[in-house]
Amino acid sequence: MSLNLERAAMRGKLAEAQDNQRKLLLKAEGLCTSIRRGLNTALTPFNEMEIPQVASQMDDLVMAWVELQKTQSDMNRLERELR
Numbered sequence: 026m027s028l029n030l031e032r033a034a035m036r037g038k039l040a041e042a043q044d045n046q047r048k049l050l051l052k053a054e055g056l057c058t059s060i061r062r063g064l065n066t067a068l069t070p071f072n073e074m075e076i077p078q079v080a081s082q083m084d085d086l087v088m089a090w091v092e093l094q095k096t097q098s099d100m101n102r103l104e105r106e107l108r
Contacts, residue, residue, distance in 0.1 A: 032107065039103040042096050049093045056086040 062068065063079040 035103050035107055039100060039107065042100045042103065046093065046096050046100065049089050049096060053086060053089045053093065056082050056089065060086065 060079055060082050063075060063082065066074075
């Protein structure tokens with residue numbers, strides 16, 4: 026019986042990780058779009074660009090990437106355990 030509870034808990038953690046993955050992907054895609062716009066010299070001359078803001082968005086993108094890597098690693102581990 027406790028084995029079934031453990032598996033159910035792992036399935037719950039996997040579902041939570043999958044949800045987190047979707048959120049992180051959306052966040053990263055949004056940041057990429059914003060960064061691309063912020064660095065597009067066809068839209069904004071360089072001397073009018075908000076480079077500090079774009080740099081901050083790049084930092085956020087790196088953190089989202091790190092979180093995504095950890096989430097995917099957790100998902101892989103849980104999927105292996107559930108086989």
